[in-house]
Amino acid sequence: MEDKNVKDLTEYIPYSKEARSFMVPTKYTVFIRMFIPWQLVKFIYYNLKMLMVLSKGHGRFMDT
Amino acid sequence: MASIVVLGTGFAGNTAALNLKKELGDKHDVIVVSPRKNFSYVPSLVWVGVGSMQPEKTQFDLEPIYKKHGIIFKEGAAEEIHPDSRDQYVVVKYSDGKTEQIKYDYLINATGPKLNYVATPGLGPDAGYSDSICTLPHAVKTRDNYLKAVEKMKQGKRQKFVVGTGHGMATCQGAAFEFIHNLEFDLNRRGVRRNADITWISNEPALGDFGVGGVVIKKNGNLVSGKLFAESTFLEKGIKWVERAHVRKVEEGSLDYVNIEGEEGKLDFDFSMLIPPFAGIPIAYIDKDGNDIKSQMCVPSGFMKVDADYSSAAKPFEEWKNSDWPKKYNNPVYKNIFAAGIAFAPPHPISKPFKAPDGTLIVPSPPRTGMASGIIGHTVALSIIDIVKKGADEPTQQASMTEFGAICITSMGKSMTRGSAALLTMDPVVPNYEKYKFGRNLNYTFGDIGLAGHWVKYMLHYLFMWKMKGKFLWQFIPD
Numbered sequence: 001m002e003d004k005n006v007k008d009l010t011e012y013i014p015y016s017k018e019a020r021s022f023m024v025p026t027k028y029t030v031f032i033r034m035f036i037p038w039q040l041v042k043f044i045y046y047n048l049k050m051l052m053v054l055s056k057g058h059g060r061f062m063d064t
Numbered sequence: 065m066a067s068i069v070v071l072g073t074g075f076a077g078n079t080a081a082l083n084l085k086k087e088l089g090d091k092h093d094v095i096v097v098s099p100r101k102n103f104s105y106v107p108s109l110v111w112v113g114v115g116s117m118q119p120e121k122t123q124f125d126l127e128p129i130y131k132k133h134g135i136i137f138k139e140g141a142a143e144e145i146h147p148d149s150r151d152q153y154v155v156v157k158y159s160d161g162k163t164e165q166i167k168y169d170y171l172i173n174a175t176g177p178k179l180n181y182v183a184t185p186g187l188g189p190d191a192g193y194s195d196s197i198c199t200l201p202h203a204v205k206t207r208d209n210y211l212k213a214v215e216k217m218k219q220g221k222r223q224k225f226v227v228g229t230g231h232g233m234a235t236c237q238g239a240a241f242e243f244i245h246n247l248e249f250d251l252n253r254r255g256v257r258r259n260a261d262i263t264w265i266s267n268e269p270a271l272g273d274f275g276v277g278g279v280v281i282k283k284n285g286n287l288v289s290g291k292l293f294a295e296s297t298f299l300e301k302g303i304k305w306v307e308r309a310h311v312r313k314v315e316e317g318s319l320d321y322v323n324i325e326g327e328e329g330k331l332d333f334d335f336s337m338l339i340p341p342f343a344g345i346p347i348a349y350i351d352k353d354g355n356d357i358k359s360q361m362c363v364p365s366g367f368m369k370v371d372a373d374y375s376s377a378a379k380p381f382e383e384w385k386n387s388d389w390p391k392k393y394n395n396p397v398y399k400n401i402f403a404a405g406i407a408f409a410p411p412h413p414i415s416k417p418f419k420a421p422d423g424t425l426i427v428p429s430p431p432r433t434g435m436a437s438g439i440i441g442h443t444v445a446l447s448i449i450d451i452v453k454k455g456a457d458e459p460t461q462q463a464s465m466t467e468f469g470a471i472c473i474t475s476m477g478k479s480m481t482r483g484s485a486a487l488l489t490m491d492p493v494v495p496n497y498e499k500y501k502f503g504r505n506l507n508y509t510f511g512d513i514g515l516a517g518h519w520v521k522y523m524l525h526y527l528f529m530w531k532m533k534g535k536f537l538w539q540f541i542p543d
């Protein structure tokens with residue numbers, strides 16, 4: 001018998017704990033996540049985003 | 065001439081040693097002590113564990129690199145630190161049983177974690193029944209057990225997989241999350257996914273917490289909780305999950321847990337990969353009279369005390385402040401001893417702690433990721449450089465986890481055309497609810513999933529191996 005604390009959405013039961021709030025990618029989302037031309041654009045975007053976080057710097061010099 | 069001793073060659077120790085030597089040159093000694101002369105690129109062990117990366121690709125020998133950079137390397141384990149004597153020294157034990165006293169003017173403890181499997185009966189690959197991917201030998205053993213399960217599935221047998229954390233106070237949920245997705249991806253690739261039941265178990269208050277209190281990100285014009293994203297990856301792939309759970313014991317083929325509501329449960333498995341809780345590396349601290357002063361130097365879990373406010377641990381979650389977190393990472397009593405990476409003791413968790421009715425604490429311990437470890441190792445090195453070169457009388461640099469951000473790339477399958485990863489940037493690591501409504505700067509906190517994430521993860525593997533090898537222009541690669 002399945003443990004009652006195990007969560008999944010194999011079966012959609014309206015108002016069940018799992019069905020109350022959830023998000024599942026649509027076919028389009030799954031496709032676009034793997035669509036190479038779009039992912040090339042994303043690759044550039046991700047690198048820019050990472051540079052933004054890094055450019056904030058991490059260490060700070062303190063006057064002693 | 066100053067002598068700086070670095071214990072450990074992980075992200076924290078190696079970053080510190082390379083930066084110290086670059087700035088201090090031949091006038092000062094940088095001595096690195098570690099029981100292993102190999103650098104291990106731990107983030108890629110998730111791939112080794114499912115057989116999608118050769119173990120050798122995650123390792124390299126540090127000895128020739130240190131020789132080239134003029135760093136003295138001692139292949140042994142630090143056993144004692146004598147911080148009080150006139151000549152402050154570390155006792156190092158070599159594999160042949162011999163010991164040596166190594167004097168220091170400044171000491172960096174970057175010894176990482178002791179994998180504390182014994183905290184949960186039956187946990188771990190050495191004396192227990194679960195696998196782990198925290199070290200290369202363990203990841204290789206995990207791969208072998210995983211491939212045995214795959215063989216059974218090829219013969220039509222159904223197999224149960226359980227992946228997650230093996231204790232209520234474990235950390236590194238991100239690594240387990242990567243592993244479960246890589247496992248699911250690999251089972252598909254091998255054509256046996258239909259014969260697998262995959263279940264996640266973790267001590268997180270909710271999926272997507274990752275020990276950093278979860279994230280809120282901007283998505284399609286909405287602010288969305290990272291919990292929904294983490295759950296959506298499981299729902300998409302048919303992975304079931306148990307959250308808010310402390311694993312009480314692991315036996316051959318099953319584990320018992322209790323959750324924060326006090327509900328007990330049991331999961332059966334044919335294969336399990338469970339991350340253990342971490343403790344500090346057992347090193348003795350001895351004063352000039354020969355007394356053991358470990359309790360003054362370390363918190364009970366064995367991590368070294370630094371400039372954090374440890375009294376805050378006794379306060380309720382709502383009263384925790386950003387100022388509890390350390391900035392300079394030196395010990396309050398012996399100010400020339402620093403701790404970097406996993407070796408420093410955080411003041412308290414980042415996530416909200418919960419207790420099961422029997423009092424069992426269920427809360428992820430704060431992650432000190434590779435990036436944070438590198439940043440802290442670098443910061444500590446810069447402080448020591450200023451003290452040695454400019455005569456500063458206290459550490460000049462600060463890097464608080466409440467101020468710096470992190471980039472986390474969570475692999476979800478290794479393939480250049482069909483793989484994917486979740487890219488998550490957050491700023492800062494420890495949420496600051498005084499400054500930001502949702503704890504973080506939403507311009508720098510970002511999450512997305514896709515093939516390009518895998519390309520970034522793959523690129524970072526080679527970029528950081530290059531940096532850690534101290535190769536041409538290594539210093540320009542960010543921590």
Ligand SMILES: Cc1cc2nc3c(=O)[nH]c(=O)nc-3n(C[C@H](O)[C@H](O)[C@H](O)COP(=O)(O)OP(=O)(O)OC[C@H]3O[C@@H](n4cnc5c(N)ncnc54)[C@H](O)[C@@H]3O)c2cc1C
Nearest residue numbers: 072073074075076106107142175176239405406433434435
């Ligand atoms: C499977 C897995 C995947 C991960 N993925 C990521 C990721 O994708 N991104 C990320 O940022 N982080 C990731 N992490 C976390 C990251 O690996 C750690 O944060 C990082 O390795 C910590 O660095 P460290 O230098 O503090 O410790 P470690 O890397 O553990 O290094 C400790 C060093 O100390 C040495 N040592 C031990 N005992 C002694 C002693 N007595 N004397 C001297 N030396 C000693 C060890 O040999 C080692 O060289 C992952 C962790 C795991 C387990």
